[in-house]
Structures are given as structure tokens and as C-alpha cells.
Amino acid sequence: MTTWLPSLITETPQEGYDLAVKLSRYAVKLTQPDAAARDRMRPDYAEDANSLIAVSQVVATHFATVAAANGFWKDAT
Amino acid sequence: MTTWLPSLITETPQEGYDLAVKLSRYAVKLTQPDAAARDRMRPDYAEDANSLIAVSQVVATHFATVAAANGFWKDAT
Amino acid sequence: MTTWLPSLITETPQEGYDLAVKLSRYAVKLTQPDAAARDRMRPDYAEDANSLIAVSQVVATHFATVAAANGFWKDAT
Amino acid sequence: MTTWLPSLITETPQEGYDLAVKLSRYAVKLTQPDAAARDRMRPDYAEDANSLIAVSQVVATHFATVAAANGFWKDAT
Amino acid sequence: MTTWLPSLITETPQEGYDLAVKLSRYAVKLTQPDAAARDRMRPDYAEDANSLIAVSQVVATHFATVAAANGFWKDAT
Amino acid sequence: MTTWLPSLITETPQEGYDLAVKLSRYAVKLTQPDAAARDRMRPDYAEDANSLIAVSQVVATHFATVAAANGFWKDAT
Numbered sequence: 001m002t003t004w005l006p007s008l009i010t011e012t013p014q015e016g017y018d019l020a021v022k023l024s025r026y027a028v029k030l031t032q033p034d035a036a037a038r039d040r041m042r043p044d045y046a047e048d049a050n051s052l053i054a055v056s057q058v059v060a061t062h063f064a065t066v067a068a069a070n071g072f073w074k075d076a077t
Numbered sequence: 078m079t080t081w082l083p084s085l086i087t088e089t090p091q092e093g094y095d096l097a098v099k100l101s102r103y104a105v106k107l108t109q110p111d112a113a114a115r116d117r118m119r120p121d122y123a124e125d126a127n128s129l130i131a132v133s134q135v136v137a138t139h140f141a142t143v144a145a146a147n148g149f150w151k152d153a154t
Numbered sequence: 155m156t157t158w159l160p161s162l163i164t165e166t167p168q169e170g171y172d173l174a175v176k177l178s179r180y181a182v183k184l185t186q187p188d189a190a191a192r193d194r195m196r197p198d199y200a201e202d203a204n205s206l207i208a209v210s211q212v213v214a215t216h217f218a219t220v221a222a223a224n225g226f227w228k229d230a231t
Numbered sequence: 232m233t234t235w236l237p238s239l240i241t242e243t244p245q246e247g248y249d250l251a252v253k254l255s256r257y258a259v260k261l262t263q264p265d266a267a268a269r270d271r272m273r274p275d276y277a278e279d280a281n282s283l284i285a286v287s288q289v290v291a292t293h294f295a296t297v298a299a300a301n302g303f304w305k306d307a308t
Numbered sequence: 309m310t311t312w313l314p315s316l317i318t319e320t321p322q323e324g325y326d327l328a329v330k331l332s333r334y335a336v337k338l339t340q341p342d343a344a345a346r347d348r349m350r351p352d353y354a355e356d357a358n359s360l361i362a363v364s365q366v367v368a369t370h371f372a373t374v375a376a377a378n379g380f381w382k383d384a385t
Numbered sequence: 386m387t388t389w390l391p392s393l394i395t396e397t398p399q400e401g402y403d404l405a406v407k408l409s410r411y412a413v414k415l416t417q418p419d420a421a422a423r424d425r426m427r428p429d430y431a432e433d434a435n436s437l438i439a440v441s442q443v444v445a446t447h448f449a450t451v452a453a454a455n456g457f458w459k460d461a462t
Contacts, residue, residue, distance in 0.1 A: 003089075003091060004091065005089070005090045005091040005094055006089070006090070006091070007090060007150065008090055008144065008149050008150060009151070012388075012390070012391070013390045013391070013392060013393055014388060014389065014390040014391070017390055017408070017411065021412065021415060023094070023137065023140065024133055024137065024412075025133075026094065027098065027129075027132055027133035027136040027137070028129045028130070028132070028133050030098060031122070031123060031129055031132050031133075032123045032124075032129055037123070037124065041124070041125075041126040041129070042126075044125075044126040044127075045126040045127070045130065045416070046416060046417045046422070047417075047422065047426070048126075048426075048429075049426040049427075049429040049430040049433075049436055050127075050429075050430070050435075050436055050439065051126055051127055051130060052412075052413045052416055052417055052426070053413070053430065053436060053439045053440055053443060054127065054130045054131070054134070054439070055130055055412055055413070055416050056409050056410075056412035056413050056416075056443045057134060057439070057442060057443045057446065058130060058133045058134045058137050059412040060408065060409065060412070060443050060446035060447045060450075061134065061137035061138060061141065061446060062137045062140070062141075063408065063447070063450060064141065064446065064447075064449065064450045065137075065140060065141040065144050065145075065149075067393065067450050067453075067454060068144075068145070068149065068450075068453070069144060069149030069150075069151070072393050072450075072453065072454035073392065073393060073454075074394070074454070080166075080168060081168065082166070082167045082168040082171055083166070083167070083168070084167060084227065085167055085221065085226050085227060086228070100171070100214065100217065101210050101214065102210075103171065104175065104206075104209055104210035104213040104214070105206045105207070105209070105210050107175060108199070108200060108206055108209050108210075109200045109201075109206055114200070114201065118201070118202075118203040118206070119203075121202075121203040121204075122203040122204070122207065125203075127204075128203055128204055128207060131204065131207045131208070131211070132207055134211060135207060135210045135211045135214050138211065138214035138215060138218065139214045139217070139218075141218065142214075142217060142218045142221050142222075142226075145221075145222070145226065146221060146226030146227075146228070157243075157245060158245065159243070159244045159245040159248055160243070160244070160245070161244060161304065162244055162298065162303050162304060163305070177248070177291065177294065178287050178291065179287075180248065181252065181283075181286055181287035181290040181291070182283045182284070182286070182287050184252060185276070185277060185283055185286050185287075186277045186278075186283055191277070191278065195278070195279075195280040195283070196280075198279075198280040198281075199280040199281070199284065202280075204281075205280055205281055205284060208281065208284045208285070208288070209284055211288060212284060212287045212288045212291050215288065215291035215292060215295065216291045216294065216295075218295065219291075219294060219295045219298050219299075219303075222298075222299070222303065223298060223303030223304075223305070234320075234322060235322065236320070236321045236322040236325055237320070237321070237322070238321060238381065239321055239375065239380050239381060240382070254325070254368065254371065255364050255368065256364075257325065258329065258332075258360075258363055258364035258367040258368070259360045259361070259363070259364050261329060262353070262354060262360055262363050262364075263354045263355075263360055268354070268355065272355070272356075272357040272360070273357075275356075275357040275358075276357040276358070276361065279357075281358075282357055282358055282361060285358065285361045285362070285365070286361055288365060289361060289364045289365045289368050292365065292368035292369060292372065293368045293371065293372075295372065296368075296371060296372045296375050296376075296380075299375075299376070299380065300375060300380030300381075300382070311397075311399060312399065313397070313398045313399040313402055314397070314398070314399070315398060315458065316398055316452065316457050316458060317459070331402070331445065331448065332441050332445065333441075334402065335406065335437075335440055335441035335444040335445070336437045336438070336440070336441050338406060339430070339431060339437055339440050339441075340431045340432075340437055345431070345432065349432070349433075349434040349437070350434075352433075352434040352435075353434040353435070353438065356434075358435075359434055359435055359438060362435065362438045362439070362442070363438055365442060366438060366441045366442045366445050369442065369445035369446060369449065370445045370448070370449075372449065373445075373448060373449045373452050373453075373457075376452075376453070376457065377452060377457030377458075377459070
């Protein structure tokens with residue numbers, strides 16, 4: 001079994017955002033493991049405004065988790 | 078009655094993600110206990126981009142809970 | 155008036171999950187108090203993948219609350 | 232101007248749940264102030280499973296806030 | 309540039325709720341800056357139960373933030 | 386690779402709101418990198434009340450994160 005999620009800690013907020021995107025996509029892969037099926041569906045969401053907004057919502061939820069795990073990468077006091 | 082959720086604590090973030098998936102699916106099983114009915118519905122969501130995004134949203138919500146329960150598996154300070 | 159929610163504290167995560175399910179269903183009962191009407195709608199959601207995912211989302215939101223109220227039933231340090 | 236929300240503090244979790252329902256409904260009233268229009272829409276959501284699930288989702292979100300504001304009405308240690 | 313959001317702190321929970329409504333509406337204004345276009349859409353959501361529930365969901369999410377920012381306006385101990 | 390998210394810290398709540406909007410839009414760009422395709426979809430969401438509400442929901446989720454990262458920009462005690 002491959003390790004795809006060793007940690008929630010990232011160096012920067014931007015890397016944390018990328019991790020949130022990865023976390024969002026992984027549940028899709030688990031639910032639809034067939035890569036060809038996922039590819040066929042790509043236009044269904046990449047060309048549909050409401051699907052793109054829904055994708056962004058999932059990323060926002062994961063980003064909240066990653067940000068909290070990293071103490072929000074605080075650089076201010 | 079079977080114990081299916083003894084703890085929210087996992088060794089790694091990746092096992093926590095798997096637990097979040099399990100937590101997401103369990104509510105579906107409780108609401109539709111007929112396994113054959115659930116199997117019949119599989120193409121309805123596994124072949125539908127918006128359903129897959131919605132599944133990912135549920136996982137994200139549970140993952141937030143599991144991650145917080147594990148102190149976000151902190152490896153940094 | 156009946157007491158249906160004396161506490162958010164449960165002995166185990168699994169009982170907490172059951173409470174989250176109860177919390178999810180109660181708002182439906184308050185909004186549609188007619189039990190016969192709710193029964194008529196059962197196939198509308200129990201046979202519909204997207205409805206089942208939406209039910210699971212509500213449970214996830216309540217489970218987050220119950221889990222936090224219970225200090226996530228910590229068994230690790 | 233009437234005071235409809237003096238506090239988030241309630242004596243019991245159950246009263247907190249009722250407050251969450253009130254908080255959910257108030258945004259609807261603000262957005263559609265015409266009571267007759269709201270009444271006309273009642274069958275649209277009270278007879279529709281997906282609408283009832285969506286109502287329950289809003290209540291869940293507000294209940295999380297009310298529960299946290301009340302320190303989750305802790306009765307355990 | 310106008311200051312429309314000087315602070316999340318309000319005197320009362322009720323003013324916090326009003327702020328949550330304001331926060332919900334502002335994203336709509338940013339995405340559709342044409343006031344006439346927004347006005348034309350008003351019946352689309354004010355006469356639609358599901359849209360009103362969705363509006364209430366956004367308010368609930370912002371209210372959680374405002375309430376936490378205000379320490380939930382604690383009046384109990 | 387360009388740095389687009391150096392920090393979650395902003396001077397004011399209003400700048401935090403703008404950052405939440407930016408965070409919301411970035412996931413859309415990552416999922417649909419073709420700017421022309423995104424432009425073609427603009428009327429699909431900017432003229433649709435439900436899409437605008439969904440956009441506002443994503444912003445609300447990110448704003449919660451940004452606000453917490455900034456200690457809610459507390460000006461009261």
C-alpha cells in the first residue's frame with residue numbers, strides 16, 4: 001500500500017492549498033477507481049460552472065483542516 | 078451489536094483519511110440498509126461527476142473531525 | 155414536552171455517531187411533523203444516491219459537533 | 232427593532248437545538264419578508280425529501296455554533 | 309475603496325447575525341457587480357424554497373465565524 | 386512556480402474577505418486552467434441566483450479559515 005498522505009504539515013500556505021486539492025481528489029479516486037471513467041467525466045465538471053464551484057467548496061473544507069493543522073502558518077503576532 | 082467505530086485515533090493521517098471514508102459510508106448504510114439497493118445505485122454516483130464531488134465533500138467534513146481528534150498528527154513545531 | 159436530547163456526551167464514538175444521526179433526523183421531523191408524509195417520501199431519498207450522500211453530509215456535520223463535545227473520546231496521547 | 236436573539240446560551244442541549252432551528256429560519260424571513268409567500272412555498276420543501284435534508288444541514292451548522300457557545304453543555308469529565 | 313467590513317466584533321448576537329447576512333451578500337455583489345442584474349434575479353431565489361434554504365446555509369457559515377470572533381457573546385459561566 | 390499565497394495574515398477583516406474570494410477562485414483555475422473556457426462560463430453563474438449563492442458559500446468557508454488565522458482581528462476585550 002502506497003503512502004500518499006504522510007503528513008498534513010507543509011512549509012507554506014500555498015503548499016497547504018495544494019495538499020487540500022490532493023485531499024479533495026483522493027476521495028473521488030477511491031469512489032471511482034477506474035481512471036478511464038474519471039477521464040471521461042472530466043468535461044462534465046471542467047466545463048460546468050456549478051461543478052467547478054462545488055469542487056472549490058471541497059477544497060475550502062480541506063484547506064480549513066490543513067491550515068489549522070499548521071497553526072495557520074502564523075507569521076504575525 | 079457490532080463495534081465498527083471504537084476510536085477516532087489513527088496512527089497516520091492516511092489511516093485517518095480511510096476512517097473518514099468509512100464514516101461517510103456508514104450513514105448511507107444506516108439510511109439504506111439494503112445492500113442490493115445500494116449496489117444498484119452505484120453507477121448513479123460512480124459515473125456522475127457531481128455525485129463524486131459530493132462524496133468528496135462528505136469525506137472532507139469527516140476528515141476535519143478525525144484530524145482534529147488526532148491533534149492533526151503534528152510532526153512539526 | 156419530551157426530552158429527546160439530554161446531553162451530547164456519549165460513552166463511545168459509535169454512540170456519538172448514532173446521536174449525530176438522531177440530530178440529523180430531528181430537524182426533518184420538526185419541519186415535516188406528519189409521520190405519514192415522511193414515510194411516503196422514504197423511497198425519494200433511500201433509493202436516490204444523491205439524497206443518501208446529502209444525508210451523510212448532515213450526519214458528518216453533527217458528528218463533528220458531538221465528537222468535539224466529547225473531547226473526541228481521546229484514547230491516545 | 233425587536234430583539235429576537237438576546238443570547239446563544241441555553242440551559243440544555245435541546246433548547247440549543249430549538250435555537251438552531253430559529254437561527255436557520257430567520258435568514259429565510261430576512262430574504263423573503265412576505266409571510267404569505269413563505270406559506271405558499273411550504274409544500275415545496277415540506278413535501279420534498281431533498282429540501283428537508285437541506286433544512287437539516289442548515290440546522291446542523293447553527294447547532295455546531297450554539298453547542299460550542301455553550302461549551303457543549305458538558306456533563307462529563 | 310470603501311470600508312465595508314471594519315470589524316467582526318458586534319455588541320450583541322443579533323447584530324452578529326446581521327453582519328453574517330451582510331457577509332453572505334457581499335460575495336454575490338463581488339461576483340455579479342451589476343445591481344440591475346441582481347435585482348432581476350431576486351424572484352429566482354426569493355420565491356424558491358431551495359434557494360432560500362441555500363441562502364440560510366451561507367448565513368449559518370458566516371454566523372459561526374462571527375460568533376466565534378465574539379467569544380460567542382458569553383453571558384453565562 | 387509563482388507565489389500566490391504567501392500568508393493568511395491580513396491587516397483588516399476586509400482584506401481577509403478579499404483573500405477568501407481569491408482562495409475560492411483559485412481551485413476553479415486549477416480545475417479548469419483554460420481562461421477562455423472560464424470566461425465562457427461566466428454568464429452561467431453570474432446570471433444564476435443559485436450559482437451565486439454557491440459561490441458565496443465557498444467564500445464563507447474560506448473566510449472562516451482566514452478569520453481564525455488572524456485571531457478574528459480582535460479589537461474588543
